[in-house]
Amino acid sequence: LTDTSITVVLVESEKAALALHALAKRVGRKLILIAVGGCWGWRRKIGKRALPNGNSESKTGPAPDFDLIAWAGRTAILAFDSNASTNPKVQKARRAFSKELAARRANVLIADVPAIEGVNGPDDLIAVSGDEAIVSVLDSPSAAEPDVITLERGKLPAAVDRAEEILLGHSERLGIFQRAGELVRVISLPVPHKGEGLQRSKGTVQLEPLGGLPLTEVFSRIARWERINSKGDVQTVDCPPKIAAFYISRTGSWHIPVLAGIISAPLMREDGTILSCPGFDKESGLFFVSDETRPAILDRPTRADAETALKILRAPFEEFPFVAEEDVAVHIAAILTAIQRRTLGACPIFGYSTPAQRSG
Numbered sequence: 053l054t055d056t057s058i059t060v061v062l063v064e065s066e067k068a069a070l071a072l073h074a075l076a077k078r079v080g081r082k083l084i085l086i087a088v089g090g091c092w093g094w095r096r097k098i099g100k101r102a103l104p105n106g107n108s109e110s111k112t113g114p115a116p117d118f119d120l121i122a123w124a125g126r127t128a129i130l131a132f133d134s135n136a137s138t139n140p141k142v143q144k145a146r147r148a149f150s151k152e153l154a155a156r157r158a159n160v161l162i163a164d165v166p167a168i169e170g171v172n173g174p175d176d177l178i179a180v181s182g183d184e185a186i187v188s189v190l191d192s193p194s195a196a197e198p199d200v201i202t203l204e205r206g207k208l209p210a211a212v213d214r215a216e217e218i219l220l221g222h223s224e225r226l227g228i229f230q231r232a233g234e235l236v237r238v239i240s241l242p243v244p245h246k247g248e249g250l251q252r253s254k255g256t257v258q259l260e261p262l263g264g265l266p267l268t269e270v271f272s273r274i275a276r277w278e279r280i281n282s283k284g285d286v287q288t289v290d291c292p293p294k295i296a297a298f299y300i301s302r303t304g305s306w307h308i309p310v311l312a313g314i315i316s317a318p319l320m321r322e323d324g325t326i327l328s329c330p331g332f333d334k335e336s337g338l339f340f341v342s343d344e345t346r347p348a349i350l351d352r353p354t355r356a357d358a359e360t361a362l363k364i365l366r367a368p369f370e371e372f373p374f375v376a377e378e379d380v381a382v383h384i385a386a387i388l389t390a391i392q393r394r395t396l397g398a399c400p401i402f403g404y405s406t407p408a409q410r411s412g
Contacts, residue, residue, distance in 0.1 A: 053084070056126040060084040061163075061190065062149075063174055064091060064132050071175035072131075072407045075183055084121075091132060091145035094118070094152070114152055123156035124330065129193050131163040132214030133173045141195070150196035151221035157331065161193035201334055203289070204278045212298045215271050215291075220307060222274050227339070228262060233303055235262040236311065238339055257314055257341045263325035267296040317391050326351075338394055 061083055063069050089095040096115045100108040113372040130149060132254030136142045150160045166189070171177050177186050199218045203211055223229065236259040245252045252258070257305075262270075262330035271277075272291040280291045315338050318328040327333050328349050329341035350357060365384060374380050386402040393399060 053120055054122045056122050056124065058082045058084055059129060060121065061129045061131055061318060062086045062088055062094075063175050064088060064093070064159075065175070066134050067269070068131075068133075068175045071178050073185070074401055075178060075186060078183060079187060088115075088149075091136075091142045091149075094149055096249045102249075118152075118156075123153060123158040126158050127161065128153050129161050129163050129190060129251040130196075131165060131190065132175050132216045134167040134171055137164055137167055147197060147199065149198075154196065155224050157222055157225050162196055163189045163193045165189060176212060181282040188316045198274065198276045200276045200278060202286075203277065203292070208298065212295055212302075215275065216299060218275050219270070223308050225272065225330075228270065228308065229332070230306050230308045231259065231311045235267065235306070235308070236260065237266070238311075238314065239254040246288075257316075259311075259314070262295045264300060267300065268293050271295060282366060292352060309334065310337055311339060313394050314339045314341060315394055316341050317346075319392050319395060322395060336395060 061072060063085070066087040066089070072083065073085045076085070088310075094115055095112050097110045098113040098116065099111045130146055132142060132146055136146055146162070150162070160185050165171065165174055165177055170180050173188070174186050176359065177189070201214050201218070213231055213306055219228070227304070229236055234268065238257060238376045241252055241256045241258065243252055244254050245256075268291050275291070277289050277291050278286050281287055295314070309332065311332075315327075318326055318340070319338075321333075322326055325336065325389070327336060327340060327348050330340050332339050346405040353361075362384070365387065367382065369380075369383065372383075382402060385400075389396070389399050389402070
């Protein structure tokens with residue numbers, strides 16, 4: 053489940069998952085097979101939502117089991133039953149599922165099971181046409197179908213609403229957030245940058261404002277834009293630049309996630325849990341840029357684990373001429389506070405009496 057080089061194939065029925073599991077063994081492939089139990093089976097009741105009148109309603113969302121799988125960078129193939137090519141309800145469910153997995157930064161692809169006599173799911177295709185037929189389907193998937201926005205005269209605000217609705221499903225994957233009254237995007241510097249007294253190495257993660265032109269490109273990529281011409285025919289068109297301009301003008305009413313900041317090391321949330329999963333953390337609003345070389349943090353560390361970690365943290369400063377052990381303790385506290393600073397309302401001041409080189 054943690055090896056993202058292994059492809060996940062998601063099907064509707066348990067029988068299809070079992071058939072593909074047996075097929076994978078026969079053809080010598082590593083696959084993770086998941087049966088979701090119908091086109092909407094991947095969603096569950098995950099709690100209750102309080103209503104203004106004091107009542108509550110059921111809250112639905114992705115099954116918690118999906119959190120057990122590392123999705124970022126993994127290929128996920130949706131191989132729904134053959135009626136997915138003709139049934140709008142199944143298509144809607146598949147699009148929603150694609151967006152959910154894409155938001156987890158998976159590479160989502162669609163494998164279309166052919167609608168031929170006697171074939172409903174992938175298991176039927178194996179039974180009717182043999183192993184090669186389903187292998188061909190899995191080996192030639194297409195990109196997940198995009199959402200469609202149809203432009204209608206006099207309904208521009210509705211098109212902007214729809215564009216934001218679609219953007220919400222992609223914002224975390226694309227690193228697009230709102231911060232301090234502007235839209236921003238998380239980027240990684242392609243080359244080193246030096247200027248204004250700062251030097252940033254290649255790969256440094258930072259924020260850049262998202263203007264009208266780049267946002268228009270984003271809208272063009274996440275949706276297919278259509279217009280009905282005078283003859284009643286549907287035409288594919290480019291996203292009009294004024295869509296992005298209108299959306300940017302809605303400062304203060306965006307529904308896009310609010311970004312509190314970027315961190316490069318795990319930290320402890322206010323409830324005591326550890327933020328160690330790369331990407332955007334909804335609870336804290338922080339975007340964690342992970343260093344893959346960093347060792348994993350244990351869920352239940354022992355005192356011995358803590359003492360070992362302390363030795364590692366102290367190692368770079370073994371030759372520093374600290375006056376006493378309490379000085380070392382203050383220095384360690386300063387390092388840990390800097391890491392945890394994003395979640396602290398206030399923190400202590402740390403003073404060094406000999407901060408210049410060679411002054412010790």
